Amino acid sequence: MGSYHTLDLKLHSNFTLTKQEWDSIALERLDEACDPNKRAEIGAVVLQEGLANVCLITEYMTILRQRIEIQIPRKRKDNASDYQKGINKFCETVMQAILRSFDFTNLKVVLVASPGFISETLIKYIFDEAVKTDNKTLLQSRSKFLRLHCSSGHMHSLDEVLKSPNISTKLADTKFVQETTALDRFYKILHNDEEKAWYGIKEVSWAIECKAVETLLISDMLFRSNNINERQYYVKLVETVKQYGGKVLIFSSLHESGIQLNQLTGIAAILTFPINMVKNNE
Template sequence: MKIVRRDYIRNGPGYVRMIPEESDDLWVAYNLMAVGDFVLADTVRKVLREAASGGRDAERVRLKLEIKLESIDYDKEGSVLRLRGKNVTQNEHVKVGQYHTLEIEMHRMFTLRKEVWDSLAIDLLHQASDPAASFTKDQFHKHLLLEAERRQLRPIIENKSRLLLVHTTGGYKHNLKEVLDAPSVMNLIKDTKAAQEVRAFKQFNEMMSSDPNRACYGPKHVEVAHEQMAIQTLLITDELFRNADIPTRKKYVDLVSSVKDIGGTALIFSSMHVSGEQLATLTGIAAILRFPLPELDDIEM
């Protein structure tokens, strides 16, 4: 992701102007955006003009619009973001309040404006804009082995037969589902974030079956468990951070930070990954507890 300009206050308002340079950058942009945010971009709109004959002709005009987001759709096959919302700036062709759909594609600049840039959004932006070598798996494999020989990196040289090249349809976390289908690969990537999510969700389900008082789900039950400092592992989907209500988003951001501050683990599940989809069926938030809390059964979810 190329960052053209950024001007924001942590936990306050501001904007970032950026250009997606590859398909994964669109996935990053999708995760940065939330209902209620504002996006400014060039677009095309069909307008009607008075014709010389007295009738009206349709014409497509290029213009710049800023909309307040009401829906965000990521088409990973077409590598495009479709953003629908109401126009918020006066324009000769589109009135304030009229609906429009912006399409954000690779190499097309746009500006994202938020009322609140919380710590999760800022961290994601920093990760996306960190410079990194852009290699295909084959190029990187070749580069790695050559560098290992040149610098005599014995751990790599001695274990090169264990390096696996795996094809996926994309290069982001949600594509790990294609990799995780192979048990041998799962074993080799056991320390990755996606694999940690899979293991944590499995552990949560096992706890629900064997010791249900040490597992809970739903915002209210998780909140009560946290008040008693009982959360060992927090499981939460990234969808909850796209809530249109800013105080609600802030509540979940603060919860993640607070769980970590008291020594717990917080795992943010991708909604595009199979484990994230499964967690979403349980309200999108759950927890494995340090000790039993049977009294949660008496609290409405």
């Protein structure tokens, strides 16, 4: 879970993936891996004149959906028309890549970042075309587009975009921010009312048995245990919480919040009501 092996396959070739037993967590992850749009909550375009990288960002990785390179004539007084044609062709190509690559139903935000004003030009072009063609998908998603500055249109510039304080509000309800928020909330409750914030497998299991868990915080590290009985046990805990209406957040060990949760045994819970662990020990 969360780890991988590399296998070279020819494009569009069919293959069969077999396993002795498929649990609900593994099937859910496999389904999401087959279609990145199901997991991605952030779309991003980093660009400069003539170069654009169209990406999807999931909780585990950044997926480059398309790299676009188009030669644009230099802007001079005697070739303004050729320059504008080049810019329009570039914007049209990027827009089509966005439409092919992004599922706006799932995306919470689309980051468009560049040096200079080409990001502004692209966004204006996209929505001018959306009005002309009555593209309701784009028009209804206008509020999701966020223009930002970055140093270049190359992929490495995406890191500086994601660290920008200007996007914190827009990203507030994405999964990896939800995880960070939930962990912060857990620590606050642990400090103020420790009987409603538990961690450790024995303690959390008892809270689940009591149907007291509001939010289960569990690391994907636990689903990678070499002991199949342990893995099945953690899957059962997740399924039980979901069955009685609790919320489950599976933290990635690749993110800072997941690393912090691993330091707390990899499993924690925020409770709907306080329970006493002493009774379970008696």
